[in-house]
Amino acid sequence: MSFAARPHEPQRPIWLCRACARPWPCPIARARLTIEYAADPVALHVYLGTVLQDAIDDLYRLNPQPGPDPAAMYARFLAWARPRLRMIGAYSPVVVGSAIPERLRWAVQTMDVAPGDHLLEIGCGTGVAISLVCDRLVDGTITAIDRSASAIRQAEQRNLRYVSTGRAVIRLGTLEDSDLDGERFDKIFAVNVNLFWVRSPARELAIVKRLLKPTGRLYLCYEPPGADRAAELAQRLPVVLAEHGFDSNTVTSTTTRSGSLLCVTGSVER
Numbered sequence: 001m002s003f004a005a006r007p008h009e010p011q012r013p014i015w016l017c018r019a020c021a022r023p024w025p026c027p028i029a030r031a032r033l034t035i036e037y038a039a040d041p042v043a044l045h046v047y048l049g050t051v052l053q054d055a056i057d058d059l060y061r062l063n064p065q066p067g068p069d070p071a072a073m074y075a076r077f078l079a080w081a082r083p084r085l086r087m088i089g090a091y092s093p094v095v096v097g098s099a100i101p102e103r104l105r106w107a108v109q110t111m112d113v114a115p116g117d118h119l120l121e122i123g124c125g126t127g128v129a130i131s132l133v134c135d136r137l138v139d140g141t142i143t144a145i146d147r148s149a150s151a152i153r154q155a156e157q158r159n160l161r162y163v164s165t166g167r168a169v170i171r172l173g174t175l176e177d178s179d180l181d182g183e184r185f186d187k188i189f190a191v192n193v194n195l196f197w198v199r200s201p202a203r204e205l206a207i208v209k210r211l212l213k214p215t216g217r218l219y220l221c222y223e224p225p226g227a228d229r230a231a232e233l234a235q236r237l238p239v240v241l242a243e244h245g246f247d248s249n250t251v252t253s254t255t256t257r258s259g260s261l262l263c264v265t266g267s268v269e270r
C-alpha cells in the first residue's frame with residue numbers, strides 16, 4: 001500500500017498516526033470519528049475512553065519517567081470530541097440513539113439469534129445490540145457486561161423494558177470478574193472489543209469455554225477502521241482461537257460505505 005493511501009489509524013505503542021505521523025487522533029482521524037459516531041455520541045466517548053486507557057498503558061511502558069501527563073492525554077484523546085459533536089448537533093434528542101450502527105445489525109443477523117437462545121455479550125457499550133437481540137427473543141435471555149460504568153448506565157437506560165421483564169441482565173464488570181459460573185450460553189459475542197487480539201486472551205477464552213453450552217458458539221465481530229486492520233484480524237483471530245482449542249470460521253461483509261465487517265466464530269469440540 002502506498003504511503004498516501006494509508007488510513008489515519010494509530011500506530012501502537014507510540015500512538016502516532018500511521019498516515020501523517022501526527023499524534024493520534026490526528027485532525028483527519030478526528031473528523032472521521034466525528035462523522036462515524038454523529039448518531040451515537042455516547043458510544044464515541046466510550047470508545048475514546050477505552051483508547052485513552054490503552055494509550056496511557058502503552059506510553060507509560062515506553063517512558064515510565066515521567067510517564068504520560070494525564071491532563072494532556074485527556075485533552076488529546078477525549079476533550080476534543082464534545083465541542084465537535086455539539087457543533088454538528090449530535091446531542092440533539094432526535095439524533096441521539098436514533099441510528100443503529102450497521103456493524104451491530106450485521107452482528108445480530110450473523111448470529112442468527114433464535115427465540116429461545118441464551119446469549120452473553122462482552123463489552124456491550126451503550127447496549128444497542130442488546131435491544132436488537134431482545135427484539136428477536138421470546139423465552140431466551142441476554143446477559144451483557146461492560147467494564148465502563150457510564151456505558152452500563154446508558155445500556156440499562158436504553159433497555160429498561162427488557163431489563164424489567166428479565167429478558168436482559170446488564171452488569172458492570174469484565175469477563176474475568178463477572179460471576180457467571182453456573183450459567184451456560186448458546187452464543188457468546190463481542191463487537192469491536194479489542195481484548196481478543198491486542199494481547200493474549202488465554203484467561204478470557206478459558207472462561208468462554210466454560211460458559212458455552214456443548215453446542216454453543218463464540219462470535220467475535222469487528223468493524224475495523226481500515227482494510228489493513230481487517231486483513232490483520234482475519235489472519236490473527238483464527239490462530240488465537242486455534243491456540244486455545246477452538247475451531248473457527250470467518251464471515252466477512254461490507255457496510256454501505258464500503259467499510260469492512262468481519263466475524264470470526266469459534267466452537268469447541270467436546
Ligand SMILES: C[S@@+](CC[C@H](N)C(=O)[O-])C[C@H]1O[C@@H](n2cnc3c(N)ncnc32)[C@H](O)[C@@H]1O
Pocket residue numbers: 043046047050104122123124125126145146147148151173174175190191192193194195
Ligand atoms: C469500542 S467499544 C464497543 C461497544 C459496542 N460493542 C459497539 O460495538 O458499539 C468496546 C467496549 O468494550 C468494553 N470492554 C473492553 N474490554 C472489556 C473487558 N475486558 N470486559 C468488559 N468490557 C470490556 C469497553 O468498556 C467498551 O464499552
